[in-house]
Amino acid sequence: MPVLTVREALQQALHEAMADERTFIIGEDIGHYGSTYGVTAGFLEKYGPERIRDAPIAEAGIAGLAIGAAMAGMRPIAEIMSVNFSLLAFDMIINHAAKIYSMFGGKFSVPLVLRTTNGWTQLSATHSQSFDSMFAHIPGLKVVAPATPADMKGMFRAAMADPDPVIFIEHTLMYGIKGEVPEGDYIVPIGQSVLAREGRHITVVTYSRMVHLSLQAADILAKEGIEVEIVDLRTLRPLDMSVALESFKKTNRAVVVTEDWQSYGTSAEIATRLYEHGFDYLDAPIQRVNFREVPMPYAKNLEQQVVVTTDRIVAAIKKVLNRS
Amino acid sequence: MQKRRGATQAEVPAASSLRSTMTSTPFSRARDHLGDAQLVELYRQMMLIRRFEEKCQEMYTRAKIGGFLHLYVGEEATGVGAISNLQPQDHIFTHYRDHGHAIARGLNIDELMAELFGKDTGTSHGMGGSMHFADITKNFWGGYAIVGSHLLLAAGVALACQMQKTNGVVMVFFGDGATNGGEFYESLNFAQLWKLPVVFVCENNLYAMGTPIEVHSSVKEIYRKASAFDMKAMRIDGNDLLTVREQVGEAVEYARSGQGPVLVEAMTYRFRGHSAQDTQKYRSKEDVEQHRSQDPVLIFRKELIDAGVSSSADIDALDATIDEQVEASVRFADESAVPGNEWLTDSGIYAAPLATATVDPDLV
């Protein structure tokens, strides 16, 4: 199986999507600039400006036009450069993309894929956020945040085939991550979580970039004889807790790792579901590892304390294990 | 219903040259183009909207209709005149004040009344209500209730029309109040930048809810806002049916010919409150009465009779038929079943089945 980076896997998926004549890409700096994170590099040359649409800096417009075009039979891919800018498109995403199918009695839907990126690296307060829980809170949206190159390709394929609006969350710090990617037709269904690593002692429930950090933490702990099981949720809405619950019933302990603020964040929902459906199996309180609850500082020493690190995951796991 | 006009701008006589012909008026020109039966049809649409909405108000008072009810009463000439220029492959987007546009586009009033009653037979299975009439079979994409938002969706459908080469035009209705928010400006920029076939129809009824235009907009002539985008624009008398038809017809042909979008500012006035709850403290009874004396529906009715297009007895008979039709819609809505609980499950929210349920099975 070929080994690709996340970027390459996504490129492959996007090229596959462009084979459908109804598909076009709309976003800022996707063409002439050469793409902010390199994903659509070379696309303008290959597909032309009609289908690779460099858009003005108008996020509501990018999302809104893509929604309208999707309603009218196109299969657009909208790219919002950074999730921080998606706030300007929230009306389009929440009031429109998510509502149109049910509000109009199921007569038409919005087959839109909206790609966007979480991420940080000394970008300070307005450029380092993640709004996963805000998207995942909304009935009518499907929200995916794959972690591996294979899942990037397979879930993008599923998203493009889906008649509903899909928010496809990438991560700026993940584009270079490598992994095996099946060739040809490869689909990973939306709404199915998966085990990223088997273990007996504790369950880590996580997704996106935090899967990789959790894997590193598990490697460290393995040296001390602690076997960590890691569940990659892959999809935030609809949220498949079956794998996590099965694991939890085996290990009786869990740590939830997410790269967003803790209060009302995705980890709150995940932990609640573990409590609701796994209470009888619980041997220790669930521990969460998240962004510290401050606007992201610029200074590197401070930023490092806000973000989730492998050390913090290791510490959380040990804390849970020591309590029981 | 389609005008007997050429498809390209060059073949359409410029409105200015037409208007300078002293002997002809929008009325006489429309009569020549359309024939008497079609003029009566346009009247029928306006009166149907009027009577339908008067019935809506009554049903609202009797609590058969809930939520917000924004009536179009007084503005009928704008919607009917503008929409009369559209062909089946064209598209419509509108705001929450959507009854008039829906009826002008020929949506079934039984289904509309049923939607208002929250019934399964409604255009949106009772999921949308007054603000969200839609019928995809007529490319009527719906009423939208977030002010200004639907302009971007309209531009998106126009982009699809352009890419699919359908020759379709998108007409989008909105109020004066919608022209101050960002989505309006984004949509104008996109539409002009990409020469999208959109006809933006701003229904300037002088108020955004209760805020007068002098208080809410730095530029009082809304059509001038298009100049920032080098966009073609016009201000028209939205209360004169055939003027609207003629001028918006030019805008539609312009957009269809691929030259780009047009912003039409139609000057009009709503006779009733912003919504059914409005106490109308912001304007005087005299002002409203003054406008009511210039009722576009009654004026056109009189024009038809005075010009001998129709006899007063025939129009009375038509009005009676409309009343019966409206009564029938109420009976239909009343007798219809309410929507089922499947609308509260994932299948009511998503077009595709989900791999895992979002609705908690343990919900009490």
Ligand SMILES: Cc1ncc(C[n+]2csc(CCOP(=O)(O)OP(=O)(O)O)c2C)c(N)n1
């Ligand atoms: C974004 C947004 N803000 C506020 C409202 C509340 N609201 C509904 S209609 C309206 C006035 C709109 O006026 P205008 O655009 O002139 O349309 P009209 O109702 O006069 O036809 C307001 C403030 C809303 N629905 N959406």
Ligand SMILES: [Mg+2]
């Ligand atoms: Mg207004």
